Amino acid sequence: MSVASPVRETSSKASIDAIVALTAPAMGEVNAMILAMAGSNVALIPEIAEHLISSGGKRLRPMLTIASALAYGYRGSDHVKLAASVEFMHTATLLHDDVVDESDLRRGKQSARMIWGNQASVLVGDFLLGQAFRMMVDVGELSALRILSTASVVIAEGEVWQLSAAKRMTTGEADYLKVIEAKTAALFAAATEVGPVLAEAGPEAQAQMRAYGLNLGLAFQLVDDVLDYRGTAQALGKNTGDDFREGKLTLPVILAHQRGSEAEKAFWRGALEGGENDDAALLEAKRLLERHGALEATVARARGFGEKAFGAASALPASPSRTALLDVVAFCIDRVN
Amino acid sequence: MSVASPVRETSSKASIDAIVALTAPAMGEVNAMILAMAGSNVALIPEIAEHLISSGGKRLRPMLTIASALAYGYRGSDHVKLAASVEFMHTATLLHDDVVDESDLRRGKQSARMIWGNQASVLVGDFLLGQAFRMMVDVGELSALRILSTASVVIAEGEVWQLSAAKRMTTGEADYLKVIEAKTAALFAAATEVGPVLAEAGPEAQAQMRAYGLNLGLAFQLVDDVLDYRGTAQALGKNTGDDFREGKLTLPVILAHQRGSEAEKAFWRGALEGGENDDAALLEAKRLLERHGALEATVARARGFGEKAFGAASALPASPSRTALLDVVAFCIDRVN
Numbered sequence: 001m002s003v004a005s006p007v008r009e010t011s012s013k014a015s016i017d018a019i020v021a022l023t024a025p026a027m028g029e030v031n032a033m034i035l036a037m038a039g040s041n042v043a044l045i046p047e048i049a050e051h052l053i054s055s056g057g058k059r060l061r062p063m064l065t066i067a068s069a070l071a072y073g074y075r076g077s078d079h080v081k082l083a084a085s086v087e088f089m090h091t092a093t094l095l096h097d098d099v100v101d102e103s104d105l106r107r108g109k110q111s112a113r114m115i116w117g118n119q120a121s122v123l124v125g126d127f128l129l130g131q132a133f134r135m136m137v138d139v140g141e142l143s144a145l146r147i148l149s150t151a152s153v154v155i156a157e158g159e160v161w162q163l164s165a166a167k168r169m170t171t172g173e174a175d176y177l178k179v180i181e182a183k184t185a186a187l188f189a190a191a192t193e194v195g196p197v198l199a200e201a202g203p204e205a206q207a208q209m210r211a212y213g214l215n216l217g218l219a220f221q222l223v224d225d226v227l228d229y230r231g232t233a234q235a236l237g238k239n240t241g242d243d244f245r246e247g248k249l250t251l252p253v254i255l256a257h258q259r260g261s262e263a264e265k266a267f268w269r270g271a272l273e274g275g276e277n278d279d280a281a282l283l284e285a286k287r288l289l290e291r292h293g294a295l296e297a298t299v300a301r302a303r304g305f306g307e308k309a310f311g312a313a314s315a316l317p318a319s320p321s322r323t324a325l326l327d328v329v330a331f332c333i334d335r336v337n
Numbered sequence: 338m339s340v341a342s343p344v345r346e347t348s349s350k351a352s353i354d355a356i357v358a359l360t361a362p363a364m365g366e367v368n369a370m371i372l373a374m375a376g377s378n379v380a381l382i383p384e385i386a387e388h389l390i391s392s393g394g395k396r397l398r399p400m401l402t403i404a405s406a407l408a409y410g411y412r413g414s415d416h417v418k419l420a421a422s423v424e425f426m427h428t429a430t431l432l433h434d435d436v437v438d439e440s441d442l443r444r445g446k447q448s449a450r451m452i453w454g455n456q457a458s459v460l461v462g463d464f465l466l467g468q469a470f471r472m473m474v475d476v477g478e479l480s481a482l483r484i485l486s487t488a489s490v491v492i493a494e495g496e497v498w499q500l501s502a503a504k505r506m507t508t509g510e511a512d513y514l515k516v517i518e519a520k521t522a523a524l525f526a527a528a529t530e531v532g533p534v535l536a537e538a539g540p541e542a543q544a545q546m547r548a549y550g551l552n553l554g555l556a557f558q559l560v561d562d563v564l565d566y567r568g569t570a571q572a573l574g575k576n577t578g579d580d581f582r583e584g585k586l587t588l589p590v591i592l593a594h595q596r597g598s599e600a601e602k603a604f605w606r607g608a609l610e611g612g613e614n615d616d617a618a619l620l621e622a623k624r625l626l627e628r629h630g631a632l633e634a635t636v637a638r639a640r641g642f643g644e645k646a647f648g649a650a651s652a653l654p655a656s657p658s659r660t661a662l663l664d665v666v667a668f669c670i671d672r673v674n
Contacts, residue, residue, distance in 0.1 A: 042497050042501065044497050044500070100459060118436070119436075120497065122437060122459055124493075126433060126496070129489075130490035133470055133482075134490060137479060142474060146471070149474050152463070152466075153468055156466075156467055159463070160377075160381050160382055163460065164380070
């Protein structure tokens with residue numbers, strides 16, 4: 001499947017090479033700061049933090065913070081601290097998420113809670129969130145503090161919402177989009193909005209980069225939802241089929257349920273309410289998703305948000321930062337191929 | 338048992354009446370703000386938050402923030418937001434603590450995790466912590482932000498430390514004091530230090546109120562440790578004997594272990610490592626604590642920290658705030674009687 005036209009303009013094969021190259025010098029400092037701020041005399045903290053850090057996330061969010069600051073000509077060094085804060089907020093969320101979802105794998109490796117237990121995962125998550133705030137406070141930019149602290153509230157709110165909506169088949173597409181806007185897209189939006197804030201680029205620039213991050217985050221999550229049914233564990237960084245096995249409601253399921261017969265609706269209700277689904281049920285789920293084009297439709301939604309993100313970043317003057325930001329959109333969507 | 342002399346100067350029967358009266362107008366606003374900031378369209382959030390809010394903690398920490406601001410002549414309204422932040426930080430910690438300790442009761446009522454599950458407790462804790470930061474950011478005072486965000490890191494660090502130290506009988510008195518300084522006293526210290534910060538009373542006043550809060554927090558926790566073996570569930574706000582039943586290492590246990598025979602040492606090791614102790618074991622534990630004067634010795638330590646807190650607040654000029662702060666010290670220690 002190829003990505004629709006404007007997203008395709010960027011480069012022949014979508015990749016994050018451009019943003020990696022653009023942000024490499026700053027990301028060296030971000031990584032050093034992450035290691036330093038994950039340090040503690042309490043040995044368990046750096047142990048768990050380094051497990052997460054070394055387990056090879058792409059560091060997409062902090063790269064976006066760096067790139068969005070550079071895109072507006074920022075020449076200071078505070079973007080490093082904010083980027084590290086964003087990554088810590090993300091890592092804290094992952095730790096707590098794994099506890100909440102009872103996940104065994106994270107990025108293809110055993111999750112922290114499986115090795116050190118739920119207790120340590122909760123508390124080390126709290127530690128990292130606290131360190132994130134300390135770094136933001138160090139920067140001392142109140143607008144950035146407001147944006148990032150608001151994101152932390154919205155993310156938690158989204159997670160609680162998902163908890164209550166997770167098993168309800170009455171959750172429709174619009175509700176689901178609100179959940180992922182909160183739990184995933186809000187951090188992307190905050191990560192990219194603080195760039196122009198640091199560069200003092202004005203409210204219009206801020207709104208533009210917020211729109212970029214928000215739509216990118218929505219596209220990113222929807223592609224993740226599709227990959228859970230179609231991808232490989234390697235591409236996804238966790239077991240495929242996990243969402244279904246755990247009875248998690250995602251957009252493909254919502255669409256297949258809506259479009260399904262009464263018998264199929266009953267299948268989805270049973271699968272989501274039961275929560276412990278076997279491989280045979282997963283095969284049946286994939287068959288129904290295929291029959292109703294639910295994965296295709298989800299990809300189409302993702303592409304729609306990708307277009308919006310692309311449009312927001314297109315307004316930037318031509319520069320390596322602009323190219324990097326545009327490429328990220330194409331990359332996120334191309335993961336389904 | 339009566340409290341040693343200087344602490345006794347304040348009033349005939351130690352109570353928090355003075356601080357309650359002093360802070361009543363501001364605490365009305367704090368309570369309104371707490372309710373407002375616990376609000377959310379996600380119904381589960383206000384439900385859990387109100388469960389905690391209505392379960393009748395004394396709100397000692399926010400009262401301390403208000404009183405410590407008033408003690409330095411503060412006339413603004415930002416102390417209300419910081420006090421609400423402090424209470425939210427505390428509530429978030431309680432929610433996560435109950436998950437980590439697998440507690441059934443909190444303040445004499447069923448704990449949130451028993452009603453809504455661990456998942457919701459983790460996530461609503463995250464929500465409240467995020468709201469705490471938002472309120473601090475609203476105040477826009479970077480020193481206060483630094484003090485409170487640092488406290489959030491230190492608390493989490495202390496909790497992780499306790500997790501690893503909890504079952505190790507090699508943890509000595511000095512190590513244990515460091516743990517409770519982090520997990521309990523750090524928030525008291527931050528709560529009282531931000532008062533003079535708001536009042537712009539200068540670094541000496543800040544240091545004084547920090548010392549007051551820190552020592553008060555240490556005394557408070559040690560008295561809690563004693564009450565777990567000697568108090569009533571009503572005075573403690575949770576089941577007595579819980580620490581022992583869960584195999585939690587506290588100062589009375591450390592002292593009884595140190596002073597015990599080899600057979601007694603083996604009893605404590607077994608009890609703490611096993612972690613699931615019955616009523617017969619609890620009776621034996623109480624007998625050993627009594628034999629070695631471990632509870633008395635812990636109260637003496639608490640009284641020592643109380644004296645220091647008292648000394649720090651004594652430096653204030655005579656005022657209703659000074660009386661209120663001094664009374665709180667006597668009250669905290671008098672709980673063992």
